[in-house]
Amino acid sequence: MNLTxxxxxxxxxxxxxxxxxxxxxxxGLSVPTLCxxxxxxxxxxxxxxxxxxxxxxxxxxxxxxxxxxxxxIKTHSGRVIESRKTIVELLLSNHPDDCLYCERNxxxxxxxxxxxxxIRERRISGQKNKYKLDVSSASIVRDPAKCILCxxxxxxxxxxxxxxxxxxxxxxxxxxxxxxxxxxxxxSTCVNCGQCIMVCPTGALKExxxxxxxxxxxSDPEKTVVVQYAPSISVSLAEEFGLASGKNMVGxxxxxxxxMGFNFVFDTSFSADLTIMEEASELVHRVTTGGxxxxxxxxxxxxxxxxxxxxxxxxxxxxxxxxxxQMMGAIIKSYFAETESISPENIxxxxxxxxxxxxxxxxxxxxxxxxxxxxxxxxxxRELARMIRLYGIDIAKLEPELADSPLGTRSSAGKIFGTSxxxxxxxxxxxxxxxxxxxxxxxxxxxxRGLEGRKExxxxxxxxxxxxxxxxxxxxxxxxxxxxxxxxxxxxxxEVMACPGGCINGGGQLxxxxxxxxxxxxxxxxxxxxKDAIKVSHKNPYIVELYDKFxxxxxxxxSHHLLHTHYQKRFVN
Amino acid sequence: xxxxxxxxxDQYQDSGRDSLIPILQNVQEKxxxxxxxxxxxxSKFLKMPASKIFGVATFYNQFRFxxxxxxxxxxxxxxxxHVLGSATVLEEVEKxxxxxxxxxxxxxxxxxxxxxxxxxxxxxxxxxxxGEFHAKVSTxxxxxIFDDYKNREE
Numbered sequence: 001m002n003l004t005x006x007x008x009x010x011x012x013x014x015x016x017x018x019x020x021x022x023x024x025x026x027x028g029l030s031v032p033t034l035c036x037x038x039x040x041x042x043x044x045x046x047x048x049x050x051x052x053x054x055x056x057x058x059x060x061x062x063x064x065x066x067x068x069x070x071x072x073i074k075t076h077s078g079r080v081i082e083s084r085k086t087i088v089e090l091l092l093s094n095h096p097d098d099c100l101y102c103e104r105n106x107x108x109x110x111x112x113x114x115x116x117x118x119i120r121e122r123r124i125s126g127q128k129n130k131y132k133l134d135v136s137s138a139s140i141v142r143d144p145a146k147c148i149l150c151x152x153x154x155x156x157x158x159x160x161x162x163x164x165x166x167x168x169x170x171x172x173x174x175x176x177x178x179x180x181x182x183x184x185x186x187x188s189t190c191v192n193c194g195q196c197i198m199v200c201p202t203g204a205l206k207e208x209x210x211x212x213x214x215x216x217x218x219s220d221p222e223k224t225v226v227v228q229y230a231p232s233i234s235v236s237l238a239e240e241f242g243l244a245s246g247k248n249m250v251g252x253x254x255x256x257x258x259x260m261g262f263n264f265v266f267d268t269s270f271s272a273d274l275t276i277m278e279e280a281s282e283l284v285h286r287v288t289t290g291g292x293x294x295x296x297x298x299x300x301x302x303x304x305x306x307x308x309x310x311x312x313x314x315x316x317x318x319x320x321x322x323x324x325x326q327m328m329g330a331i332i333k334s335y336f337a338e339t340e341s342i343s344p345e346n347i348x349x350x351x352x353x354x355x356x357x358x359x360x361x362x363x364x365x366x367x368x369x370x371x372x373x374x375x376x377x378x379x380x381x382r383e384l385a386r387m388i389r390l391y392g393i394d395i396a397k398l399e400p401e402l403a404d405s406p407l408g409t410r411s412s413a414g415k416i417f418g419t420s421x422x423x424x425x426x427x428x429x430x431x432x433x434x435x436x437x438x439x440x441x442x443x444x445x446x447x448x449r450g451l452e453g454r455k456e457x458x459x460x461x462x463x464x465x466x467x468x469x470x471x472x473x474x475x476x477x478x479x480x481x482x483x484x485x486x487x488x489x490x491x492x493x494x495e496v497m498a499c500p501g502g503c504i505n506g507g508g509q510l511x512x513x514x515x516x517x518x519x520x521x522x523x524x525x526x527x528x529x530x531k532d533a534i535k536v537s538h539k540n541p542y543i544v545e546l547y548d549k550f551x552x553x554x555x556x557x558x559s560h561h562l563l564h565t566h567y568q569k570r571f572v573n
Numbered sequence: 574x575x576x577x578x579x580x581x582x583d584q585y586q587d588s589g590r591d592s593l594i595p596i597l598q599n600v601q602e603k604x605x606x607x608x609x610x611x612x613x614x615x616s617k618f619l620k621m622p623a624s625k626i627f628g629v630a631t632f633y634n635q636f637r638f639x640x641x642x643x644x645x646x647x648x649x650x651x652x653x654x655h656v657l658g659s660a661t662v663l664e665e666v667e668k669x670x671x672x673x674x675x676x677x678x679x680x681x682x683x684x685x686x687x688x689x690x691x692x693x694x695x696x697x698x699x700x701x702x703x704g705e706f707h708a709k710v711s712t713x714x715x716x717x718i719f720d721d722y723k724n725r726e727e
Contacts, residue, residue, distance in 0.1 A: 158622070158625075163622075164622030164624050164625055165624060166624060167622075167624045167625050167627065167628035168628050168632075169627065169628050169631045170631050170632070171631070171632045171633075179624060180609075180612075180623045180624040180627050181609050181612075181627060181638065188624065189622070189624070573609075573612075573613055573616070573623035573624070
């Protein structure tokens with residue numbers, strides 16, 4: 001605090017080197033922003049954040065202007081408000097104006113700004129945008145007509161994910177966001193992570209809807225409709241129902257899913273335990289037999305597609321394990337179908353994921369047996385919340401229930417999959433047991449916890465020194481892969497998640513998910529781990545039973561057939 | 574055998590992203606347009622996402638993304654031509670050729686481009702086909718002009 005500034009006639013302090021926006025925020029003041037993205041360099045493109053600075057002829061953008069000692073700033077003068085209002089009016093002038101029919105009705109930043117700035121008449125009417133919907137992707141639908149060209153999707157795709165599937169195309173009033181040679185997202189480098197949806201202020205980006213089909217299946221008496229939910233779902237729903245971020249709602253979630261008509265409710269954390277059994281065994285196998293190292297996790301479908309596109313020389317490093325969603329899918333349509341005597345064709349298998357890439361993963365050719373998909377439909381957290389409302393379920397009045405046995409019982413190792421570092425920690429716990437025959441003295445692996453984009457640790461397992469790295473955000477993965485390619489040998493096992501912080505910040509999560517919410521969800525997962533009795537996947541009694549009765553042993557013949565997969569080099573631009 | 578694009582890129586061995594525009598200009602000069610394959614080659618060479626290069630290239634009017642036809646049609650949309658109805662002329666040409674500006678007809682005979690001013694304001698509205706100027710074009714004369722070129726092919 002070494003600068004003194006005057007804001008709206010109040011004397012405040014600010015840090016040298018900060019922007020005006022930082023300084024205002026630190027002092028508890030705010031100005032509206034649209035193109036601004038925390039942690040990334042400012043572009044000053046939308047001009048929503050303009051303020052008046054004494055001695056300056058023009059209004060300045062608070063997000064990109066460094067704060068100076070003695071600056072006299074007006075954040076809400078008549079001129080400033082009028083200017084912001086005009087910007088929003090201009091944005092609305094060519095907007096489709098179909099709020100009532102829009103996915104983002106109620107969670108739209110443009111709508112909020114129009115409301116906050118009290119826009120009550122159509123002062124400027126321009127030619128409406130006309131663009132084709134891009135429905136080519138299995139995961140994401142783009143509607144350029146609703147786009148206000150803030151550029152947040154372009155930046156998150158390039159700077160956080162290192163994918164650059166989309167960019168500004170054309171010039172002036174004809175500018176829009178599109179893919180390489182207008183081919184559509186399915187032919188682009190898009191990895192379906194959905195981070196673009198999370199940063200989009202309007203309804204220009206949304207997930208591909210699976211609710212309609214699921215609704216039909218729920219009312220089809222021929223079908224047994226089963227649902228699984230990812231580890232992060234139960235801690236990511238609270239905000240939707242006005243509760244504190246991170247609150248674990250697993251009990252009411254089970255109850256709500258049953259009220260909607262799902263016949264069986266399973267927990268993907270169970271198959272996360274199964275993933276660990278296979279993956280930790282694979283790691284042990286690779287380490288002890290001189291297999292390809294470092295081994296890299298393959299639970300994240302965004303990362304898997306990214307690797308197939310950009311890091312295909314590392315494909316052999318990827319674990320051959322399917323993701324927990326797909327393992328559960330395969331087990332439901334084999335083991336579960338067998339024990340319940342239901343034909344796999346009559347099982348409709350739904351998963352609830354914090355993720356849009358899971359919709360793509362579910363449709364991959366390798367993820368089916370004899371022409372029957374292992375998973376039939378994927379709901380994002382947002383879609384689940386929408387369905388809960390659609391079915392008129394009052395969360396507050398529900399009594400907690402347990403998930404169905406046996407695929408609904410988990411260890412806490414499977415649960416922490418939801419946060420960056422969780423897969424790693426769970427795998428280490430089991431690998432330790434597999435190698436040494438003994439449990440770890442302390443299960444916590446502190447070095448891999450936290451929301452940083454990159455974490456590294458050295459772990460002693462018996463006589464082995466195992467180097468591990470955890471990255472989230474694919475840009476961080478790219479940097480690490482480059483280091484490996486350039487000869488780094490001290491890392492043996494890597495966890496990669498496409499979304500910064502892992503699934504708790506996934507592209508399918510509730511709109512408005514911020515740093516605090518992500519942190520609360522992470523702490524909630526670790527709190528569950530702390531309190532749970534069974535902290536390792538290999539001690540989950542139902543996992544033990546599944547191997548005894550059905551699978552045989554990890555990496556065995558049946559496992560290989562049902563739980564493992566392969567990858568392919570992809571040529572896209 | 575090196576591709577045309579590789580030969581061009583050879584001249585830019587030590588260059589970075591700042592050479593993007595000159596490279597694209599060279600490629601267009603040699604190929605007549607920017608093909609998908611050529612942009613991908615440039616993208617690999619400069620280690621720049623292909624979508625980004627496409628974005629940059631579409632910003633500039635000078636870059637084309639379709640193979641030019643045997644006859645390259647330029648419709649002038651400069652001020653004088655505009656005043657004398659070039660918007661209608663363009664519309665009619667698009668209708669007649671069944672392509673939009675920037676595209677090439679299926680038979681690869683005609684490609685259509687909109688230009689700002691070709692400096693023949695006295696002849697407005699004017700179109701140029703492979704450098705041959707056609708003066709005072711109207712919706713009535715367009716069919717005849719193109720039929721003339723089609724007849725040359727038979």
